[in-house]
Amino acid sequence: MGKLVREIQVACKLGGANPEFNARLSAAIAVAKKQSVTRDTIDRALAKGSGTGPDAVQYHTVVFEGFTPHRVPVMVDCLTDNNNRTASEIKMLFKTGNLGTPGSVAWMFDHVGLIEAHHPDKALDLETSALEADADNVEPMELDDEEGSHHIGARFFCEKTKLDTVTKALKASGWVITLSELGHHAKEFPELGEAERDEVTRFLQALDENADVHRVYAAMK
Helix, strand or coil: CHHHHHHHHHHHHHHCCCCCCCHHHHHHHHHHHHCCCCHHHHHHHHHHHHCCCCCCCCCEEEEEEEECHHHCEEEEEEEECCHHHHHHHHHHHHHHHHCCEECCCHHHEEEEEEEEEEECCCCCCHHHHHHHHCCCEEEECCCCHHHHCCCEEEEEEECHHHHHHHHHHHHHCCCEEEEEEEEEEECCCCCCCHHHHHHHHHHHHHHHCCCCEEEEEECCC
């Protein structure tokens, strides 16, 4: 629940406390409600993020770059109130067991607007939906069993400056937005065998389990 609350706080700080005009915040609140985060907890997160609560917090975004096992590039976005603590923990995760290595990989990714959504019409053509919303690219996205049986999922990519307008266009077309934010999209994806993929996945999961890690972007399909 901690990461859901923190996302609400950061989205509120970046785009304002009104979800009607803040697509990222709207998506964050929707996901939090689905995960049974209480209304009171959401309201406290909004107060903290907007600086109006008694215990307002200041989170900073810190990005770490490197390689997973088998040299898969990875970008790690963190939200933290203590840069030194987070840097130490992430560097230790990269060093543990010599599994990963720090390194400059940002040039291997595009910095884009990223929107994840699902739609009740499973017959929709994703390319057409992307074109109509002015997104640059789209890829299918697996949903959990409950949603997947009734909806089609997709991940849309767009220019950073178009994130809000593309999100609103998709929402107007009946897409349920679960994520709307700036992110990283790999330009190329190394080939991996099954055993290699399993090892990379375990490393990425270890990163994601860190409390300060917000998003992990790896060049792995």
